[in-house]
Amino acid sequence: MDEPIFSLKDVYFSYLGKYPALRGIDMDIRQGEKITVLGANGSGKSTLLHLLDGLIFPQQGAIRAFGVALQEGVFNDADFSRDFRKKVGLVFQNPDIQLFCPTVEEDICFGPLQLGVGEKETACRLEKIADDLGIDDLLQRSPHQLSVGEKRKVAIASTLIIEPQVLVLDEPTAGLDPKTSCAIVEIILRANSAGRTIITATHDLHIVEEISDRVYVLSREKKIARVEEPERLLADSRFLEEHNLIHTHAHCHQRQAHTHPHQHPGPDHHH
Amino acid sequence: MLRRNDFIERSLAGALSFLKEAVFSDACALDRGFLQSLDPRIKIITFVLFIIRVLFTRDIVILLFLYALCLALAYYSKINLGFFLKRTWVFIPLFSLFIVIPALFSFVTPGEVLVSFSISGLKLTITRPGLSGAVLFTARVATSVSFAVLLGITTRHFALLKALRVFGIPQIFVFTIGMCYRYIYFFMEIIEHTCLAVKSRSGAKIHYKRGQRIVAWNIAYLWARSYQLNEEVYLAMLSRGYSGEPAALDDFRVGTKDWLWLAGVLIWMSLSFH
Numbered sequence A: 001m002d003e004p005i006f007s008l009k010d011v012y013f014s015y016l017g018k019y020p021a022l023r024g025i026d027m028d029i030r031q032g033e034k035i036t037v038l039g040a041n042g043s044g045k046s047t048l049l050h051l052l053d054g055l056i057f058p059q060q061g062a063i064r065a066f067g068v069a070l071q072e073g074v075f076n077d078a079d080f081s082r083d084f085r086k087k088v089g090l091v092f093q094n095p096d097i098q099l100f101c102p103t104v105e106e107d108i109c110f111g112p113l114q115l116g117v118g119e120k121e122t123a124c125r126l127e128k129i130a131d132d133l134g135i136d137d138l139l140q141r142s143p144h145q146l147s148v149g150e151k152r153k154v155a156i157a158s159t160l161i162i163e164p165q166v167l168v169l170d171e172p173t174a175g176l177d178p179k180t181s182c183a184i185v186e187i188i189l190r191a192n193s194a195g196r197t198i199i200t201a202t203h204d205l206h207i208v209e210e211i212s213d214r215v216y217v218l219s220r221e222k223k224i225a226r227v228e229e230p231e232r233l234l235a236d237s238r239f240l241e242e243h244n245l246i247h248t249h250a251h252c253h254q255r256q257a258h259t260h261p262h263q264h265p266g267p268d269h270h271h
Numbered sequence B: 001m002l003r004r005n006d007f008i009e010r011s012l013a014g015a016l017s018f019l020k021e022a023v024f025s026d027a028c029a030l031d032r033g034f035l036q037s038l039d040p041r042i043k044i045i046t047f048v049l050f051i052i053r054v055l056f057t058r059d060i061v062i063l064l065f066l067y068a069l070c071l072a073l074a075y076y077s078k079i080n081l082g083f084f085l086k087r088t089w090v091f092i093p094l095f096s097l098f099i100v101i102p103a104l105f106s107f108v109t110p111g112e113v114l115v116s117f118s119i120s121g122l123k124l125t126i127t128r129p130g131l132s133g134a135v136l137f138t139a140r141v142a143t144s145v146s147f148a149v150l151l152g153i154t155t156r157h158f159a160l161l162k163a164l165r166v167f168g169i170p171q172i173f174v175f176t177i178g179m180c181y182r183y184i185y186f187f188m189e190i191i192e193h194t195c196l197a198v199k200s201r202s203g204a205k206i207h208y209k210r211g212q213r214i215v216a217w218n219i220a221y222l223w224a225r226s227y228q229l230n231e232e233v234y235l236a237m238l239s240r241g242y243s244g245e246p247a248a249l250d251d252f253r254v255g256t257k258d259w260l261w262l263a264g265v266l267i268w269m270s271l272s273f274h
């Protein structure tokens, strides 16, 4: 619990050198933690996760992962690359990007087969994970035949099957119905209690409290606006509103207009 | 009356739904018939043998037998025969007509005269070898097309692709085609949804000039989108450990039934050559 597994120092990233996406991010993530990254659209959440997964590299500042500085060249080392990909798994924001194989089964097996997990072991893991996530009957289908929620589950399965130490999820509950959201939160928590570090980007405040020990809020200036425990953060509605995470909701109760922050804290919430 | 943009829209929608139905439908391949239960590799081998046999025979009896066999296989694979005949006979004239018709006549195939007539002063003669050659050719085309179509509709396309690996086709090739297959569908959906979106925002009637602009803009957008997709999918592959050499699950199983079928076909094949 001493050395952080990820440590970011003043990380700066811009797309094509002219669209800044992150400006000076500092972050420390330790083994077994649950981290959430909150932020409005375009605040750089996805970019941050791609950096953590070693897919893109900072133009200024440094990222160290497992004690190694992540730079352009390090992934040329096949052993390091394989080791890192086994340790860190990213679920992409868009499941249509992540699911690139003709069938669900092949897609889920893609990761472990690439990483040299044997066929037998892969088949074994596949069976278990399909059962866990309730996607047995989707295995022979094509990804394009699935609904958004089903695609998301498959995308999570295709990452979880690698059994990564660090599970990185980009908006895992976007566009899902409450029950499916709940199921996904459960999957995340189960992975965490199995010792995995969880890093989630979201703007779904319902799930934040459950899936985080610590919340990083990214501002529209693409810097870290605040680092906080979830309870304290969720209580500060002024701050949340400032960062587009809730909106003030005006409506009428028996012809009496009033406004209040719109948050839906629980299923039994009524206006 | 058909307005111009209506026509474009309809043909686009028609083309998309045809593609979806013809290329992406796995409906028949998921039925539980005889051919669907065979191992795709064995199925491909035997079907290739059948087609080779068709190409090497001049015996109409063998051709008729093979065609009947093909229909019987279709029947036992729970394929609607009406659908199957329609599917196959659409292609047959395409392949055969242009070759067969000239071959009927004496200036291509000389021999015993069957009938002769003249069209606007041109004297034409159909010969007996010409006619029998034409019948033979059509029967060959019909039979081999039927076998090819039958293989296509009773095998899931990705399985067909994967089975190609057995014949020495490199994995990277199979993988790339598989991905194309996946994303062509994705783009088709984008086109379809864009059409719907344009319609929902502008009503059914758009001036065709404006319609053209929208179509042009969409093509540009699609181009940019595919370029971006390319990069993002590559990242997604990297993230799961891709390092230039795709590995795939080998989950084909050859059972007793497959061996029996293969043996049966081989025995018939060698008998038929004597």
Ligand SMILES: Nc1ncnc2c1ncn2[C@@H]1O[C@H](COP(=O)(O)OP(=O)(O)OP(=O)(O)O)[C@@H](O)[C@H]1O
Pocket: A015, A016, A019, A020, A021, A039, A040, A041, A042, A043, A044, A045, A046, A047, A048, A093
């Ligand atoms: N491929 C790209 N090319 C240029 N700019 C980009 C690209 N991808 C992202 N950006 C820009 O980088 C910034 C951060 O984008 P990012 O996708 O990380 O945001 P996000 O927080 O994930 O947003 P969302 O909640 O909408 O997913 C945005 O301003 C965006 O316009």
Ligand SMILES: [Mg+2]
Pocket: A045, A046, A047, A093, A170
């Ligand atoms: Mg994002």
